[in-house]
């Protein structure tokens with residue numbers, strides 16, 4: 118089967134390409150390199166001994182995307198490409214709405230014209246807003262607190278309408294919780310440009326003394342130790358979830374939604390302490406004000422993905438901490 122992966126050189130996209138190639142899918146990547154490096158293609162090849170076909174195109178470019186579908190008989194699309202920085206989306210909402218919506222609409226139009234109807238979409242637990250209770254189930258009410266999240270929710274609505282109007286479409290929406298970790302080889306991982314916004318990329322840089330101290334955003338939440346609780350999931354587990362979704366998407370019609378998480382909540386301090394222990398490093402931190410827009414706790418009920426897709430996350434928080442740090446250390450060695 119030929120799978121088109123948009124944003125295939127990004128953090129989650131690249132790990133998914135590795136799993137697809139290992140499972141003998143043919144992989145075609147589109148990435149405009151706006152938040153990824155071309156070296157990732159070599160790394161994917163180094164791990165799998167296979168080099169996916171690569172197009173350095175923008176998914177918003179309908180003519181070019183149309184050409185890809187003419188040149189290749191594509192069976193399914195996994196759509197990762199999109200802007201994802203929450204803070205930037207607040208200061209530059211138009212950029213987010215234009216890019217994230219336009220790319221998805223373009224892709225769906227081209228797919229319809231090319232008679233390809235199998236679509237897996239990267240959504241996010243952010244669509245649950247402030248959850249009414251925990252753990253979060255797929256049928257909970259949806260709302261958002263920033264433009265990035267709203268683009269995800271708007272795309273979910275668009276997909277629902279497309280599925281209603283065109284019964285040929287098969288759509289799986291995957292709502293990710295907090296992906297961290299890296300490939301065991303240390304060849305693939307998360308490399309944000311500039312100062313990281315997310316917790317794990319920040320921790321690894323503090324551990325590595327590139328940044329002096331971690332700011333913990335609030336210790337007065339209604340959680341066991343007062344710091345924010347999240348459902349961290351190893352990126353390799355998350356990648357494998359996409360293969361499970363693909364198996365379903367080619368065998369059904371309509372639209373369905375799945376949480377991809379572990380079901381376990383860990384606090385900021387749990388993560389810091391585990392990271393220090395398994396990597397034998399210090400992560401100095403200070404408690405500061407809450408970050409605006411953050412919720413106290415968020416973790417998945419992973420039952421639906423387990424029962425219907427056969428998906429279960431295998432890695433624990435210790436592996437996630439080890440692999441995240443290993444990626445940074447290996448990366449430094451390569452740069453020497």
Ligand code: UFG
Nearest residue numbers: 241242243314315316317319332333334345346347385411
């Ligand atoms: N945190 C800190 N210090 C930091 C960074 C984060 O204390 O320097 C805390 C946050 O307050 C939060 C936790 O660490 O309690 C996790 O924060 P992240 O920024 O790593 O992740 P979020 O849960 O805020 O957001 C992530 C993704 C979003 C996605 C959301 C959906 O970044 O894209 O999960 O659940 F929308």
